[in-house]
Amino acid sequence: QVHVEESGGGLVQAGENLRLSCKVSGIHFPDYAVGWFRQAPGKEREAVSCISWNSKQTYYADSVEGRFAISRDNYKNTLYLQMNSLVPEDTAMYYCAAGDPSAYYSGGYPPLSLSEFAHDALRNNNWGQGTQVTVSS
Secondary structure, eight states, X not given: OOEEXXXXXXXXXXXXXXXXXXXXXSSOGGGEEEEEEEEOTTSOOEEEEXXXXXXXXXXXXXXXXXXXXXXXXXXXXXXXXXXXXXXXXXXXXXXXXXXXXXXXXXXXXXXXXXXXXXXXXXXHTOOOOOEEEEEXX
């Protein structure tokens, strides 16, 4: 069973930065594509960013492209999301999630993309408590 523990959220003003962290256990973390989702009140959970097992592929939602940077440390089983130039529309609960092992994004399988990762993570349905990010204007 995958266990994830997000941290790093907080209340900031527009234009400021935050760095989220997510400790992952229960899987062999270096093998998996992982990423971040967010959910604002009254809205559906949306994929924000994902990263391949070896960090060579990263994908972002259009709304955060150029402002957010995803990274991972496979020795620490930890995923990060550096969020810069935050805007009030970034206010949401942020969740990290695991997709599938790298072998399932090659060969005859669809390659890794943000939509493919989102499909797999939502299917896997392993969520932590999340970390709240609130951006004031």
